[in-house]
Amino acid sequence: MASLLYFLCTFLTFSSYFREISAVNYVVKNEAGLQHTGGTKFENIIGGIPYTIQIMGQINNFIWSTVLQENTPEDRKVLENDSVFVYIKDFIGGEAVTWGSNRINVSAVYLRDYNEPMDLKWEFTSLLYHEMTHVFQWNGEGKCPQTVVEGVADYTILKANFFPPGFKPSGAGKQRDQGYDYTARSFEYCDTLTPNFVAKFNKMIRKTYDVSFFKTITGKPVEQLWKDYKAKYPGVNYSRLN
Template sequence: MSPFNSNDTGSVSVSVSVSETATLYIHLTMSQSEKEEAVAAAPLSVPFPPETTPAPQPVFLPGMSHAAETPTPSPVPAPAPSAIPIRPKADTDTETAADNSSSSSSSPSASTVDLPRLRLHIQDVAHPGSSVFLSSVNAATVLRDSIDAIHTHLYTDPLSSSTSSSSLSPPPTRSVTLILRDMDGVAYTTGVDLDPEHHKEIHFSLRYISSVAPPSSSRQSAEIRGVLLHELVHCYQWNGRGRAPGGLIEGVADWVRLRCDLAPPHWRRDQVPAKWDVGYQGTAYFLEYLEKRFGEGIVRRLNEKLREEAYDEKTFWTELVGGSVEQLFEDYKKTLVKGA
């Protein structure tokens, strides 16, 4: 159908198809000259294919910049954005104070160290392990408290009366990303390829998290916090310029976990390890023995020495405790046999 139907009286009817069941008619009255101009200017009618719905025209278009053009007689103004409400300053201050108070009450003490940027990435939120993690711990609180504990045990002099962190220097970690994903094992820590010194990733197995005993045994929260603390130590410990034994590195991480009362039930203090740097809890209990024998802070000094120089076993332990680590380990094993 032609979009215009005229009659002798100079009136024109415009037919616009709205749907298959309704037609909208608009009746216009104009002079004969206006009619001829309108008919000449009318666009050709392009029928839509069968069972095709015409695309609706938007009510308005977002404002954007254009090149300078000759203004039209009746320009259509661009829609103005809604004003963003500004909260009263008094209310903001009150709520901020309340938030700070709430944060303080949820933690034994406020963070005394500069925290890195902390990120959480869950690869499969529908995984059972994701539900266990999110329902067992507050990720932000656990990460913050763990970093505080690491600084307390590795970078604060226990003999100092100051409550602030000591002048000892932790590694320059700027960000830590916790990635929860389905994988074998428990967890591991790595550096980001583009900048491994400053940015770290902790990969935590959702499969392992879902295998931990249910909340009735109080194990899920403690195990998650213990694993995260262990992995965060790897973000904040020194390694003798890459030459320290892997067992010593893992032992220091588990020693901090032991110090924070997050040792799991299967750890055995009376179990005699095969060697001093067997790693994990075996080395952690040996380091705890050194703390008792040589005084609080020996592991802190060990970590600082690993920052200052490349690791050489004989020189390292002689300078640290005045003897060989093998002799210290033999003395330690005797205490286990005697049940001391």
Template structure:
């Protein structure tokens, strides 16, 4: 087994709690096979006296944790020789506004990203280190993923971000698998579906989906057909639903319980930039 480089070893508390992990959370964290060049990382605390600033500083080692999440994202989405977006810097802006977190390009150019996180939100989470790293991981995906030249389905964009968060061992404790509605509902709803595709069609399937969004406009049939043995995504979604029901029935039978419908996980949208009048 490869030795994990020392720059990923941390003295901070562990970030995953197996007893609270969602059903589809991988049992082990990804092996970081390659150390990618990291962009310039900056942190801006808008109000050092805010309680949320204290929560961030008390739980996150900026010189280690932020780059570790960059490496998580890049190793899950790319190989060492993949073509990647030319993101040159990421600035984490912690401030108070009406929202949770979002990612945007800067006024300079889109190769310089800003991740905005609401300080007030940080004061309300039960496990701040785990949740902050999870939110940061999700938002960093938006700094490095392809998006079909801006035409990609938004649900898929958000689903890929939560798939990375899931595989980085940072899934939120309220997440649950379910197959109601459409496959592109986004966030963990789509993230778990992508994990199903990854397990069914082999390691690297989501990486292929991301690569398929690098050049050209969004073509759903071509994208999923090329990554999933010619199948259409709606067909795969139905098969995913049948698989979940089968597992539920098996679990109920083992426990002597009646099968129950899958509970829909609570989705907390994180990526809608606030309107100007909402900023504080």
């Protein structure tokens, strides 16, 4: 019985699962396998391939409908094989990375060593919100600064309420293009001036990027936006958060 159970787990671990939700196929592979502690945690704690496919569909629809508001096929990227791929891999150098046009590697080493306030399943889901944003967002055909691209991805986890305890508060940061949670918070502020700012900004950077897009959307140049944003949160302890 034990050997049969191991065979079934191994089969599930290395098999690909496909499900079509919103015309996108979700493909998940645990390439680290059950011999890797991170691969085992993926199966036993996170929920493995079935959970990942389920949550990928929910995240995909959230990004399309709420964050980027890409509501028609014409608004969206054409994905290779109409698919998004997630691989659990044995690598060091970060929690996860999106590569190519539609492939996400999640570090089994990171899953193995994760020991933070939020549980591992929550953290894994947060990672997917961030990385799947990279799959669907526009980046000006490579002209958009990477700090801005990462800011949009972190804005997604902010909007989805999947941001970690260490996520920077509103008003933190030394400069507008600091990236990640700093930039996500400034985008949140832009939303208060122009509702759905990020969705509008994403549409504008489909083919190119220019800093003047901020003024086009909000009516204020980016330098003034940053100045007003910082002035709105004078009580933030910048010496600790910058």
